[in-house]
Structures are given as C-alpha cells and as structure tokens.
Amino acid sequence: MFNYLIRRLLLMLPTLIGVTAVVFFVMALSPGGIGASLLSTEGALRPEERKAMEAYYKARYGLDRPLPVQYAHWLNHVSPIGLKTAGEGFPSSWKVGFKYPDLGESYSSHRPVSQMIGEAVPITILLELLSLPLIYIIAIWTGIRSARSRGKVLDVGMGFVLLAMFSMPEIWIGMLFIGFLTNHMSYVHWFPSNGLHDVQSDSMLFLPSWSGGFQRGWLLDMAWHLCLPVICLSYGSFAFLSRLQRGALLEALNQDFVRTARAKGLSERVVIYRHAFRNSLMPLITVAARILPALISGAIVIETIFGVPGMGKLAIDSVFSRDRELLMGITLIASLLQLIGYLIGDVAYAVADPRVSYVD
C-alpha cells in the first residue's frame, strides 16, 4: 500500500507539469500575448509611457524571453527542488537545492499568489464538504426507495424528476434563486444574495444568543449565507448517484446471501438495510472521487453568481484581469486537489473492499 501511494504520488508530477504547461501555452500563444493584455488594464497611456511600462513589465516578469524559458522559470519557482534564485529576475546562481515553493506575485493585485489562494481554498472546500454529504444522503435515500419499488410509478417518476434536476443549468437555478428568494423589492427576501458573511458579521458573537432579542451570531450567519450556494451545487448530482445506488442495490438483492437471509425469515427491513444495502455501497465510494471535478466546475459558476470568494471566483477574476501568475497558481492547486481527490477515492475503495488490494 505504501509503495502504491508513493508510485501514485510520483505519477502526479508529470500530470501536473502537463496541466500547467497546457494552460501556460494557451495563455502565452493567445493573440497579443500576456504583455499586451497586462497593459490593456492600465487604461489610456501616452505612447512613450506605454513603451516604458511594457519594458518594465517584460523585464520584471521575464516576458521578453522565449516561452519555454519563461515556463521553465515558473516551474523552477514553484518546485521545492531546483535552482536557487537570488532576489527577483532570472536565476543568477546555478546552485541546486531544496527551497520554499513560491507561487509568485499576482499581476493585478500585487499580493503573493499563495496568500490569495490560501484565503480562497478553505471556502471552496467548505462548500464541497457541505454538499457532498447532502448529495450522498439524498441520493442513497432515493436510490433505495426506487430500488424497492422497481418498475412502479414511484421508481419511474423519481428517475424522471432526478434526471430533470440533473438537466437544469446551474446558471438558471442560481439566477432564479437570487431573483425570487433574495429580492427585497418585489418578491421574498428569505436569503442573502451575496457573499459569505453579513457586513456586520465581525461584531457578531460566534454562537447565536437570545440575550436582548435574537441575534444569529457569526456561525448561523454564515450558514444562512451558504444555504443557496450549497443547494445549487448539490441538486444536479442526485440523479447519477441515485441511479447508481438503485442499480447496486438491485444487484445485491439478486445475490444468494440475500435469498438466504430471506429464507431465514428475516424481516424485509433487516434484509435490505443490514444485508443488501451495506454490500451495495461499493460503487458509491469509487465515484466519490469522480464527483469532485463536477463540484469544482460547479463551484466556478456558483461562486460567481452568489459572490462567494472561493477558488472559482478567484479563477474567473484572474481570467478577466489576465493575471498569469494567479491563474497558473490556481491551475496548479486546483489540479493538485483534484488528483488528491482521485487518490483518496482509490484508497478508500481498497480500504472498504478487502477484495481490492494494490499490493503487487
């Protein structure tokens, strides 16, 4: 198992290099290149100022060098082992050794990229950790219900409704939620429309309190703000998992041990939940890792609609401000998270199913 983990972790390296290379060269080969796009955010400049700015940026970020060199430079910055650089600019010495990985500085906000990502990642992970159990609970419940009434109206109807939910675009549902449920003027205002906290959340107590009228406190305020984003992120994934649970449970119910359990005279409840259900959970564990990408993609849209300052919103902002360092950092971290998600899924599979082993 240990060897397997090491091998998988090492295999991540070429993938990560490939991922960042794809994004880097897509950006670099875009018309005008990154230098021109940096300047487009600076507004109107006189020609000589413009030239000076361009030269400054090019020298500062090494944009005047050939593309592969720029990429290698970025890679050297990021990797924990590599050429040690003295100060800014290109490596001045050729000493190789361990160093602290550096994601660079954002072009648009002039803050360290690692700091910006460090603020955004926990929020996105929180969103996903809240959605994942919700998705699983509802999908397992509906899956069991439709497997038990297979072929009947409930089963067919549930399949139809879940597929419909799967087909609803998040952009549409998000817009309708914001429009109808957070609207002071013409509809109801049950939820806040934007952000993760209220403006006054800093002065709130952590827990709700009832001293002198109800105060919702910091925690409840955040939960209130997270309601709609989490619903939007979750509803589309029910269909697939529920269908999977239904199929797995039906498969388990066809097995000999279930027939034995029934022949012993156990109640249907015990047969389904004790015997069949436990054995039907395997496929759901394996796909957990495959749902994560969908959730990350979903987070991009949902964080943008609901103004949640997570990775997705940061990615969109970096794309619109053409911030190469930030976008590269986000690409690296997002794909790293995703690869780790895949790995956890595979390991969980081996842990849950004694028949699977990675020892060879």
Add this chain to the structure above:
Amino acid sequence: MSIEAARINDGAAGEGTGGSPGAPAPGPSGLGASGASARPGALLVSEALPASRSLFRQAYHDTLTRPSARIGLTWLFLLAFVAVFAPFLANSRPLLMKMAGRWSSPLLRGLTPADVLLLIATFTAIIVFALRLSIPRSIGFIAGVLTLAALPVLMLVKPPVNTVYSRYREQTALGKIQWSLLPPVPYSPTDRLRDQPDARLQPPGREHWVGTDTNGADVFSGLLHASRVALSIGFIATSISVVIGILVGGIMGYFVGMTDLLGMRFIEIFEAIPQLFLLISITAFMEHRDIYVMMAVIGATSWTGYARFLRAEFLTIRKLDYVQAAIAAGLPRRVILFRHMLANGLTPILVSTTFGVAGAILYESTLSFLGLGLVDEASWGSMLQQARASGSGFIWWIAFFPGLAIFLTVFSYNLIGESLRDALDPRLRKRD
C-alpha cells in the same frame, strides 16, 4: 479462410448483440446464436430479438417506443424546425408586401447565405429521406448538393448591410404599404423597436409573447433564433470530440504498451483540470469568439471520456478470437481496425455521445453566461446573462425563458440518452 473469417466478423459487426456496455466481460457473442447462448444475459436478448434485426435497428425501435424518449425527440424535432425556419418565424421584414403597386419580399431579400444553404440542406435531406437511400449515400448526396450550391449562393445572395426595421412599421402606419404579410412573430432579434419609446422591459403580453429585454428587442424572437446556436454547437462540438476520442482511444487500445502509457498520461492531464476551468482559460484569451471557435474549443476539451471508453473496449476486443483470427488471416490493419474492431467498439460511445451533446450545450451556455461566449451572436446563455447584467433589478422573463429553453433541450438529450442506454444494455432488460 480469410473470406470466411471476414464474413463471420461482418455478422459480428452488424449484430453485436452482446456488445453490452458496462458488462463485466463484453464477449463477442454476436457470432451467432450458438456463441451467444452460452451467456445467460445474451440468451434472453437473442430470444427477444427476431433473428433478422440488427442491434442498432432493435435499439432504435426500443428507444422510439419509450415515452420519455418520445418526449425528448418531439422537443428536438420542434427545435430543429424552429432553427431551420427561424427567419420565417420571427422577422421584422414582411414576407410579402405591396408598396406603390409593386410586390416584393423583404424577408427573402434579407436572408443570409448561411440561411439559404441551411434551407437547401434541409430540403435535400427531406428528398433523400423520401427516396430511402442508404445512410452513406444520403450523406454523400447532401454534401454534393451543398458543395454545388455553395458558390452560386455565396455569389448571388447579398443581404442588405443595414436594415431599418422600423421603416416597415412606419410605412404601414402611413398607408404607403398597401398590403403586407408578416411572419408569426413580427420582430427580428436585433430589432430594438426604436420607433416605440416604451418598448423596453415590457412584461409578457399580447404584443411580445415573452416580453422585451433591456434594449427593447423581442425576447421570443431572440429565443427562436438562438436555437440555431444551441443545436449546432451541440452537434458539431460533440462530433469533433468523438473523432478525437476515437483516434486517441483507438490508437491506445490497439498499440498497447508505451503508446498506451503515454496516452493515459495525456488523458490524465486533460482530466486533472476541471473542464469548465480549462474552457474559461482558453476562451478568455481568444479575441474572436465566433461560433466555429466555440465549437472547436468545446470539442477539443471534451474528448477524454470517449477515448477512455474506446480504449477499454479495444483492449477487450483485441484479445477476442475473431480479431485474432482476422490478424492470423493476414487481413490488412485498416480492415481489422475499422471493419472489425471499431464497428464493435462503438456501442458505448453512441450512448455517451447523446449525453455529450447535452454537456456541450450546457458548457456553451455557461460560458456565454460568464461573458466568455459568442461575441456577436445571441445565445440562450448570453440572454440569461442580460438578466444578471441589467441594472434595473430582477426581470423574471429574461431570466426564466432562456433558461427554460436550455433546460428543455438538455433534458431532451438526456432522456434520449437514457432510453438509448437502457435499450442497448441487455442486462437492464433482464432486470426490468
């Protein structure tokens, strides 16, 4: 020997009954009843099938009889009709009018070359369908007619560069146009109703069936015209990704070993970035995002699933006796790859293609919604974006109807995909 092997394999290609996507060990099983009856699942299928029907005909029949697939197909046919005849359904130009004693048709004059070619293709397709030609022949026929028509159409069809839409309404009001026949929705999507001062943000009503937008344009007309974008992007982007997927997956599955290992890393690279994220990074740095660029970008980022599927199928199929026999018989590699392996390995791809079209439509609308979609053409996603960008609060009809159109189209493709999957999967037939 080689002829015999080829004949048997033709049978397998035509009616690969047990192709059974997702089955633990997809066997050859199309080799005839004796081969198939060894497996319980396949036995049931061969009982259910009349011997003369091929797998695809049976699946086609099964899919068509399911009510959910029928709902989906009905909506898609309606949408295809709307997409082809959009200029005739929603247009500010009269279809026929009499002005100063002269008859004319501004609508026909205003058609673009693309409109005319689309109409020619549609009518050729109807004729071909009536003649009941075989599929390769009819595709060739339509392609031939289009290439023949392309040059004269491009030379002769010259729509006016600028049109003042309100002119027709004003002249009718003045009585200069004595008689005119208007399309059912008498507004073009780009007609901003400048002659009507209070045309902006009108709620749905008799005049504008689903209201007007912030510019004063009729939303329903925009919806009808944007159906073209959704349908064509879905189709062509998916075709591109299927072709790439088949190439990469086929090469990996056939030439195992180093090619396979490198190919898998290549696929992993694309799967390690969330697809929407990759799409955003690519489209944001593109200046000219017309419909062809969007098709290419969406197609070039969504092929990994197909490649994985085909690779897995090929890895199983290449070990099977009939392929080994074909190799032993010395058939050329081209024949082995295309006639024997590809024909049998395509079944799982067929199902995921349907879901792929739905996904492509969703991606296009999401990109348009984020402001990274088509630049000079309205799509359902960019119409939905208007509801977000408009500074005048929440206008429910701009948000609701374009989203509903996306939802219904995606839902239709998913319904058809599910029915197709159930029809092609013999294991499910046993169960239900």
